[in-house]
Amino acid sequence: MKRALLSGLLALGLSSAGSAEMNMATAPASGPLSAAASLRDDAGxxxxxxxxxxxxxxxxxxxxxxxxxxxKHGMHVHEYGRCTPGVDAAENKVVAFGGAGGHFDPGMSANHDGPDAGDLYGHGGDLPMLTVGEDGTGTASFTTQKVSLTGKNGMLDRSIIIHSDADDYKSDPGGMSGERVRCGLIVRDNFAARNYPLPGPQDFPEGVAYDAARGLLFTGSAANGDIYAVNASSGQVSLFSKGGAKGRSSALGLKVDAQGRLWVAGGATGTVSILSPDGAPIATLMSPPSPDPYLNDLIPTPDGSVYVTDSTRPMLWRVRDMKIEPWLDLGQTPIKYGPGLNLNGITATPDGRYLLTVQLNTGELWRIDTQTKAVKKVMDGLNNGDGLLLDGQTLYVARNADQVIAKVQLSADYDSGQLMMEEPIGGLRHPTTLALIGGDLVVPQSQLNQLPSGIPETPFVLTRFRKF
Incomplete structure (x- = not known):
């Protein structure tokens, strides 16, 4: 890296290191989740x-x-939280509130239907109609399972739209319900978070790591391997390492080690990349060739080892002295690999004695003893578990397709755990990994469910919020 770029990174990070733990938003509210939307006309x-x-x-x-x-007026939850003009795909022209996109469709039904149809058969956003009286006032009160404030059909940070006409509950894509005449953003009550926008239209950020010495967050693109540095105080973003460096075409799990080096899991490339504190590539380590590699996440430990999960091959890898080697054959343990992605996120206890890793396709959390290689199941129920963050005896789990962060309380020896709560934050979009900044957590909203051919909501963001 050129000296000028290094100087810029140092200025970007060191200027904020002392203030990285800012006074963040309110913690998640206790009690039932609630939200509200202010309905506006096209004049605002x-x-x-x-x-x-x-x-x-x-x-x-x-x-x-x-x-x-x-x-009667059609009423629907729409995909995006934008009450701005935009192109209505059905009409192929700019319309009021077109920025909200089409109907929210978590079941990917691609079909407009009635408010009682399951999400596999009709849009999740297809709601009951609103009836307006002669005085122009409309009221409605109903309950629905079509959408939720949490989980896969979560509607936080999306929009609700009222149309000019009645909904016929059958015609695609919008039930012949006419113009969009009112729009409101669905915002959670008594909660706020900070977003760090990323510049690329195809970033799909998967990993996140924090360098406390410089006040920098790092995030990497699952789609092209780009890695960004984000000033945690100002939000300023710079390209830390362009994708393609030493063959890095994908960046999944990220960690910063005690020397300030950035370690990057390369997914289907089967590689681990190491970058210097100034972003220069140090090495790209190739795991032994075999079919279908998927190096997903990694964790440095105090003895200088870096342990790496493989989501498709039943092997836990270890890097020592810049060499990647098979460390634990999982086929000889209680961990049983099946279809889909298996071991995913990994973390370690502060002394490096135990590793904790989650199996995405089964929801099982495992403890692995680094001294004896003994494997013990900690708990079930963490389906779609992705990234892990250990904070004392509390484990935070990003559950990507479920669009929540789970909080697990672990026993003193980390061999059992209890699920305490699941948080949708402000409305997550496929959260993958976690980093800790003082009393705050940061999670990438990866939208990996939109790869390879979906339409992601941009800009991609990292979201920072108080621990819960």
């Missing part, structure tokens, strides 16, 4: 509101709005 005037309250598996929805024509 607020003419109503919607309140949402999570009640078990149901969401209670209460709508009040004025200034509409009498009769």
């Amino acid at each position: 005037k607020v003419t109503g509101n919607v309140k949402f309250s999570q009640q078990g598996m149901n969401v209670k929805v209460d709508v009040t709005v004025s200034g509409l024509t009498p009769g």
Whole structure:
């Protein structure tokens, strides 16, 4: 790396190192989740509101709005949290509130249907109609399981739209319900978080790591291997290492070691990359050739080892002295590999005695003794478990497709755990990994579910929030 770039990185990071633990947003509220949306017309005037309250598996929805024509009006949750003009794909023209995109469709049904149809058969965002009286005022109150404030069908940070006409509950894509006449962003009550936007339209950030000495966050693209440095205080972003350096075409799990070097798991390339503190490539280590490698995450330990998970080959790898070697044949342990992605996130106890790793396709959390190689199941129930972060006896788990962060309380010897709560934060989009900044957590909203051919919501962001 040129001296000028190194100087820039030092300025970017060291200027904020002392203030990295900023006074962040409120912690997640206790009690049932709730949210609200202020309904605006196309001039921006607020003419109503919607309140949402999570009640078990149901969401209670209460709508009040004025200034509409009498009769029935279609009402839907839309994909994006943007009440801006944009192109309506159905009409291929710019319309009011077109920035909200199409109907929210978590079941990928690609079909418009009624408010009682399951998400596999109709859009999750297909809600009951709103009835407006002769005075132009409409009210509605109902419960639904079509959408939620948490989980795979979570609607936080999306939008709710009221249309000019009735919904026929059958015509694709919008039920012939006419123009978009009111729009509101669905915002969680009593909660705030900070987003760090990323510049690339195809970033798909998967890993995140924090260098406390310089106040820098690092995140890497699963799609092209680009790695960014983000000033945790100012949010300023710079390209730390361009994808393709020494063959790095994908960047998954990231960790910063005690020397300030950045370690990068290369996914299907079967590689581990090491970058110097100034971003220069030190080495790219290739795991032994075999079919279908997938090096997913890694963790340095105090003895100088770096342990690496492989999600498709039943082997735990170890890097020592810049050589990657097979360390534990998982086929000889209670961990049984199956279809899909297996071991994923990995972390270690502060002394390096135990590793904790989660199996994405089974939801099982495992403890591995680095001295004896003994393997013990800690708990079940962490389906779609991706990245892990250990904070004392608390383990945070990013559960990607479930769009929540799980909090697990571990026993003193890390051999059992209890799920304490699951947090959707402000509305997560396929969260993958976690980093800790003082009392805050940071998670990439990777949107890996949109790879390779989906339409991601941009800009991609890292989201920072208080620990819970």
